[in-house]
Amino acid sequence: MEKSLLSDISAAGGEKPVLILDFGSQYTHLITRRIRQLSILTVCINGTCPLAVIAALNPRVIILSGGPHSVHADGAPSFADGFLHYAEENGVPVLGICYGMQLLVQKLGGEVSIGVKHEYGKMEIAVVDESGFFGPEASRGHQTVWMSHGDEAIRLPEGFKVVARSVQGSVAAIEHPSKRFYGLQYHPEVTHSPKGMELLRHFLIDICGVPAEWKMEDVLEEQIKYVKSLVGPDDHVICGLSGGVDSTVAAMLVHKAIGDRLHCLFIDNGLLRFKERERVMACFKNDLHLPVTCTDASEQFLKKLKGVKDPERKRKIIGEEFIRVFEDFAPKVESKVGKRPAFLLQGTLYPDVIESCPPPGSGRTHSHTIKSHHNVGGLPHRMNLKLIEPLKLLFKDEVRRLGKILNVSESFLKRHPFPGPGLAVRVLGDVTEGNALNILREVDEIFIQAIKDAGLYDIIWQAFAVFLPVRSVGVQGDQRTHANAVVLRAITSEDGMTADWYYFDHKFLVDVVSKICNQVRGVNRVCQDITSKPPATVEWE
Template identity: 70%
Template sequence: MGAQSIKSNLVLILDFGSQYTHLITRRIRALNVFSLCISGTSTLQSIAELNPSAIILSGGPHSVHAEGAPCFSPELIHYVESKNIPVLGICYGLQLIVQKLGGEVKVAGKHEYGRMEIEVAKADGLFGNKKVGAKQSVWMSHGDEAVRLPEGFEVVARSNQGAVAAIENRARGFYGLQYHPEVTHSPEGMDTLKYFLFDICEISASWKMQDILDEELKVIKSKVGPNDLVICGLSGGVDSTVAATLVHKAIGDRLHCLFVDNGLLRWRERERVMETFERDLHLPVTCVDASEKFLSRLKGVTEPEKKRKIIGEEFINIFDSFGQELKQKYGKEPVYLVQGTLYPDVIESCPPPGSGSTHSHTIKSHHNVGGLPKNMKLKLIEPLKLLFKDEVRELGKIMGVPEGFLKRHPFPGPGLAVRVPGDVTLGNHLDTLRKADEIFIQSIKDAGIYDNIWQAFAVFLPVLTVGVQGDQRTYSHAIALRAVTSHDGMTADWYDFDHKFLAELSTRICNEVVGVNRVLMDITSKPPSTIEWE
């Protein structure tokens, strides 16, 4: 968000590589407190510029003893104490606090993984009004343990094995939990986070989506000059549409939207989307058919990352061409490009800009983040880049975007290119996928369960399988179906369809889609898989 919102009541999370780190971000935002995650190795300057009200050190897979183990800036201790900024270390974060403030961490005699029980050892400590001896179930995952605390620290709780489970030094403002309060397997974890935020840090629950909207409008108005032209690539998805609606509110008709048919769209997507833009959203949109350009560049390309980068590059080429058309019309080139980049896009594609992260891994390059060419002329406006999908939907609702549109399932920027593993230009693979996908989505809608599912789609599998259709042997393709439930796209579980529904769906696809004789169901959660196949 803009500078103002993250300079009041910001909880800054320093990420040391835990699989749960971004769950901390979500849990804190759910309490109406703005939280932001950056690399644990960020410079003090980048931390100070954000002016946090509290800092949380995340867990991580490393040992504090390992060579090259990530650590916060050596200047951080003095900074937080001089500014009276409370610090909470979680798991690896606790061990960093102990080690860097003069205590001792050793390899645990007994490892603690999974559900464990802890017992409160100090009244009026980090657990608020919990009495000494009170017990609670928590989720642990650590191989090291604190065996000697720094001077002035107290043990607030111990595990049922006697290991240190929680510590604090109120005078210096340091606290630590040797378990993960952010996961649902720690049922009372949210109570502990609330106590830390609202009682210890005295942060107010004042982060509201209306405030974010008001501030982003101010930021965009101040950023875009009075005569600057701005273009926005609309995909037909929720993210780009909400971003365009927000920018249109800020600068009016100086925003010029472009919808590109890249040949990788779903069944009748172009017609449906343009109708929605014109009839319901009243956005000024130019439609360009660039399917031949995209497909010719993708011919023979099978590597997923390469496909994403080609698509991102080609989009920018089209935006540049569109910019030249606007220059001929208005006598000046556009200065900015609006994108509906979300926080999960940034997280998965690369560490947040300026984080200096060396221990976060790129999961995949989103075409609008890691896939953008370095020599791009246009400057970016990304008003949603610190929001999760559910927050974007809430923002769209405030701005009057139709609810039916906001409930649309996510659709990837690279389109069907990431749902056809391998060369997307071979045979009629795209057409086959479109037909199967349309049957799948329409069946979900007819069954009245579309809104219960975060995302559903079909995947074309580039393999041939033997079948029997019409008493004849066939050697045709297989289609995989994927449907997941999620809150923000960071984690997901597969949707458990009724078996009768699946049987009828499989029959329909095999009967109505030429070249398909087998239907498979993807029942993998995220993690270990991602939602999309590529």
């Protein structure tokens, strides 16, 4: 397990990351994003992982995340025995955020109690003592921060001092400069703490001396070395190309590393968008110059999905069928090149791993599985191919930057994300019932084309339609109808981890709804999804 994580980090372009120990906060991976925006490699692992894992990663700085627990609760998560001694002996700075600060205070002999004044949301704090932590510009000024805590520190461990308090008098920031231990009761990583990025930059670069040197060029170089070390000189690799940015960038990267020993397969699983197969294959051939084999496995997938309504079962079935198609493809490659492929390349991203399963580095976590992505939690336990996932420590925007270096066309890199399970997770319920897939394809095509015509495609992160398993009464052509309802969803985001809905002009929505109801037989009601993430996810299933 430690070896796997070390390989992932090395392949991401560095060996001494800023390490985040995750104790279950909804904001933990936002810390990762913010620090990477400073050009610093950051990796998140389970907060309860063994000390040996932490030591093997050789971190420059360790951040203890927030979490939903109380340090007084039975079974409350904590770092490994010996962690604080390790950090002090090795001169590794430690920053505790919210629950992480309370844990730091408690473990060092201070006192944390159930707060009388619970603090949630925006709050004013004041710097009350000289602090290298806040930097000279902060002096004793006030600033707005985002609080989310019930417990509070009421007695600090020996050698610590309070450097900031909330307007209600609660401890907001503490530090022990000689030990290089620091704590914040608020969340600097969220945009509701306007000076949070400034503080993180000052802490990591000025106080801790972390160089801002993490570049995508280094990631590419390290990834190529990693792939070459993993794939033997006579080994071959199968790549499942979906037509999306992630799998394409992964394919371009591995093709650069091993050349023609990469064999790409595009699978028509019957769950593609309108004319997706024709459009994608033309792009591979004309723009990317990747040799790709196309196979029609739609009957195989749809037969397995018949009658299945549970979204997790859909994802598991689709994940398994993809692997079976790849395994059937392997003998064909063998007959051509004389050796059966041993590896399967996938464009798995960091958000896929985060939402599907515990962070790497430990057997258990204090975060919940959101959904099983078909290429992570949806994979079958029995596989005859070893996985290569060169992008699994990267976010979507980082993959796009990597693709730009690999000369993937700008128009392709800006394509909206499309889920691996395809329209199976956009048709709610049984995808084989009635004409659901065809109706959804037509609705989606009208919606996306309207967005392109309005010049909004590059502004919106992702847009799509959803087919609902309900029928509604309507009137069309002066006659009563009992037809299908669909939903339109469009979001803005940086990385897909959080998102807000896009505010369309009223006339745009009127025109789109009119086109859908007039042109798509079987639809008489169109709704718009105006829910952010959280509380919703991007996709409906």
